[in-house]
Amino acid sequence: MELLFTLRKLRPLxxxxxxxxxxxxxxxxxxxxxxxxxxxxxACRFCRAFxxxxxxxMDDFVCEDEKILLYDYLDFVDSLxxxxxxxxxxxxxxxxxxxxxxxxxxxxxxTVLCNSLDSAFMLDQGIDAVQISRELTLSEVKExxxxxxxxxxxxxxxxxxxxxxxxxxxxxYFRQINKDYDYLGKETLTLVEExxxxxxxxxxxDDGTYIYTDYIFEMFDEICDLKKDIKRxxxxxxxxxxxxxxxxxxxxxxRINKGNQNFIxxxxxxxxxxxxxxxxxxxxxxxxxx
Amino acid sequence: xxxxxxLAPAKDLNxxxxxxxxxxxxxxxxxxxxxxxxxxxxxxLKDLEELSRFAKQYGARVFVTVNIVFHDSxxxxxxxxxxxxxxxxxxxVIISSLALIPVVRQEAPHIxxxxxxxxxxxxxxxxxTLKEFGADRIVLGREASMQQIEQIARKVxxxxxxxxxxxxxxxxxxxxxxxxxxxLRDANRGGxxxxxxxxxxxxxGDELISDPECLLSMSSKDLRASAYVERMIKSxxxxxxxxxxxxxxxxxxxxxxxxxxxxxxxxxxxxxTSDRLAYYDNELSKAENRPxxxxxxxxxxxxxxHLYGVNGAGVTHDYVAYVHAFDSxxxxxxxxxxxxxxxxxxxxxxxxKIDNKHFIAEVMFDEKYNLVELANKPTQLLLVRMPFAVEKxxxxxxxxxx
Numbered sequence: 001m002e003l004l005f006t007l008r009k010l011r012p013l014x015x016x017x018x019x020x021x022x023x024x025x026x027x028x029x030x031x032x033x034x035x036x037x038x039x040x041x042x043a044c045r046f047c048r049a050f051x052x053x054x055x056x057x058m059d060d061f062v063c064e065d066e067k068i069l070l071y072d073y074l075d076f077v078d079s080l081x082x083x084x085x086x087x088x089x090x091x092x093x094x095x096x097x098x099x100x101x102x103x104x105x106x107x108x109x110x111t112v113l114c115n116s117l118d119s120a121f122m123l124d125q126g127i128d129a130v131q132i133s134r135e136l137t138l139s140e141v142k143e144x145x146x147x148x149x150x151x152x153x154x155x156x157x158x159x160x161x162x163x164x165x166x167x168x169x170x171x172x173y174f175r176q177i178n179k180d181y182d183y184l185g186k187e188t189l190t191l192v193e194e195x196x197x198x199x200x201x202x203x204x205x206d207d208g209t210y211i212y213t214d215y216i217f218e219m220f221d222e223i224c225d226l227k228k229d230i231k232r233x234x235x236x237x238x239x240x241x242x243x244x245x246x247x248x249x250x251x252x253x254x255r256i257n258k259g260n261q262n263f264i265x266x267x268x269x270x271x272x273x274x275x276x277x278x279x280x281x282x283x284x285x286x287x288x289x290x
Numbered sequence: 291x292x293x294x295x296x297l298a299p300a301k302d303l304n305x306x307x308x309x310x311x312x313x314x315x316x317x318x319x320x321x322x323x324x325x326x327x328x329x330x331x332x333x334x335l336k337d338l339e340e341l342s343r344f345a346k347q348y349g350a351r352v353f354v355t356v357n358i359v360f361h362d363s364x365x366x367x368x369x370x371x372x373x374x375x376x377x378x379x380x381x382x383v384i385i386s387s388l389a390l391i392p393v394v395r396q397e398a399p400h401i402x403x404x405x406x407x408x409x410x411x412x413x414x415x416x417x418x419t420l421k422e423f424g425a426d427r428i429v430l431g432r433e434a435s436m437q438q439i440e441q442i443a444r445k446v447x448x449x450x451x452x453x454x455x456x457x458x459x460x461x462x463x464x465x466x467x468x469x470x471x472x473x474l475r476d477a478n479r480g481g482x483x484x485x486x487x488x489x490x491x492x493x494x495g496d497e498l499i500s501d502p503e504c505l506l507s508m509s510s511k512d513l514r515a516s517a518y519v520e521r522m523i524k525s526x527x528x529x530x531x532x533x534x535x536x537x538x539x540x541x542x543x544x545x546x547x548x549x550x551x552x553x554x555x556x557x558x559x560x561x562x563t564s565d566r567l568a569y570y571d572n573e574l575s576k577a578e579n580r581p582x583x584x585x586x587x588x589x590x591x592x593x594x595x596h597l598y599g600v601n602g603a604g605v606t607h608d609y610v611a612y613v614h615a616f617d618s619x620x621x622x623x624x625x626x627x628x629x630x631x632x633x634x635x636x637x638x639x640x641x642x643k644i645d646n647k648h649f650i651a652e653v654m655f656d657e658k659y660n661l662v663e664l665a666n667k668p669t670q671l672l673l674v675r676m677p678f679a680v681e682k683x684x685x686x687x688x689x690x691x692x
Contacts, residue, residue, distance in 0.1 A: 165462060
């Protein structure tokens with residue numbers, strides 16, 4: 001398993017990169033990444049210098065009138081000589097064909113890639129790998145990995161995205177209550193449903209609004225069994241300010257990945273207390289109202 | 291060029307028949323499995339077969355939703371199901387799992403594959419990709435503006451379907467799992483709890499910044515695209531889709547009939563005057579249970595297109611009765627009470643062949659021929675003397691005065 005982390009803003013790569021196999025970053029057609037094109041280019045050079053992998057993420061939707069930007073951006077991405085491109089909009093697949101980049105594409109299924117057959121269908125299109133949805137039980141994950149060993153990427157740490165809207169929930173709300181507030185791109189805002197207590201991070205940018213889980217997903221206990229079948233494990237750093245925490249996460253996953261069985265989760269949890277969760281691994285979400 | 295298709299939803303056989311009788315060219319329904327509206331009554335195999343037969347009598351088409359986000363275990367029985375749909379003459383399946391395209395080709399070669407709005411197709415490149423994958427029709431995402439829809443339609447050859455009316459997900463379809471986190475109900479497998487319509491406090495760090503009198507809600511107004519129907523026809527869209535597989539027969543009848551007449555008038559006269567559009571908008575408002583707007587069709591969705599405070603649910607006019615039969619020799623209609631009304635109330639009838647015809651409910655009997663002054667027992671059958679002929683399937687509501 002390759003161990004990657006998302007570079008969402010300038011962080012001390014010299015401290016983090018030694019513990020990872022590469023980074024994922026981006027600017028357009030994604031959210032929560034704050035690097036300029038020059039900074040992305042520099043990060044790419046840095047990775048190359050240290051023989052690390054470099055991936056671009058374009059995991060949002062593309063509107064018809066953004067297609068010029070899409071092709072301009074793909075020019076830039078192509079010029080970097082990236083190791084892979086995470087995409088979600090099927091229009092990007094079509095556009096990547098004209099750049100001969102299909103074999104570098106990784107389909108990030110977000111919330112809609114939950115099975116082996118759809119994974120096979122996408123892989124049959126000549127792409128490099130698929131990133132499966134986060135709303136899966138552990139046994140479902142195992143089944144997909146069994147069927148597509150070495151072709152599946154997974155988010156292994158970080159807040160999980162729960163919703164993505166083109167609507168500007170924050171702008172509209174502040175307009176509704178006549179309040180001036182500096183919110184655009186801000187990552188400190190949280191939503192709390194009136195009958196519940198947990199706080200779900202919410203971010204709005206030019207492309208819409210995104211809501212994430214209150215908890216940080218981790219799979220330290222499960223990764224031992226799965227690592228041989230996972231192509232890339234991704235540590236998402238969104239909303240995590242503490243570089244030391246990210247460093248420790250990478251170090252610990254790397255240790256486990258290398259077969260070190262002595263990793264003690266309790267120690268990690270003690271040193272870096274947070275609301276962690278194994279997500280849906282042990283919780284089915286197929287309850288329906290009759 | 292083929293006339294644009296009017297596509298209506300139905301949650302059960304009766305509503306599907308109403309949709310077809312009121313002018314839908316096609317209906318889309320869910321089976322007991324594989325469908326996103328788990329709370330819709332949904333069709334068993336026998337109902338699907340009957341619907342297919344009924345639709346053929348009217349020259350209408352039937353599409354079946356197979357649009358959950360499948361987990362591995364959900365595919366169980368899908369091949370047999372598709373073969374059954376083929377056998378009974380279903381015209382298309384609406385899918386979000388791309389892996390089903392080759393399966394449908396193999397098991398049900400006469401059934402078209404329509405790509406659900408769950409895939410949020412918003413650009414011509416995505417549409418082309420789906421066509422290459424074997425899709426026969428693409429339902430565009432509801433986030434596309436009218437201008438973008440026109441641009442896409444100009445560039446692609448595959449038939450496009452566009453939502454014109456009904457409830458809207460406030461998030462991209464399929465990309466919202468708030469319900470999973472908050473209720474353990476899988477939004478993408480028919481269990482959506484509509485968490486977007488709930489109220490939320492907003493914090494910045496530990497500071498509460500929301501207004502306690504008006505909490506944040508993601509709830510969107512419903513879509514009403516009446517003003518865009520003409521442009522959609524002219525842009526070559528194949529199908530206009532009404533949302534609402536959970537909605538009542540009244541909603542289905544009123545909305546389908548209104549769009550049917552509007553579309554026919556546009557084809558007949560070339561365009562609609564503003565007066566006629568206002569007339570149709572007024573007709574649509576009679577079936578509204580939530581405020582509506584044009585969604586993303588006009589561009590951005592600002593705060594005026596959201597619902598804050600109350601949810602806005604409610605109806606603007608009362609649907610009071612459904613006509614089950616009419617005895618033309620005695621001018622007596624057999625009606626089923628849906629909502630309260632009284633002797634002397636002014637009512638109006640609308641139906642597949644009748645437009646808002648008014649009458650006063652003067653003589654009403656129950657099944658034992660007792661005179662009825664107040665019709666207040668829903669589902670009770672009444673005999674009502676009518677001043678004009680009505681038909682089975684017509685609906686009666688309290689009269690609206692402009």
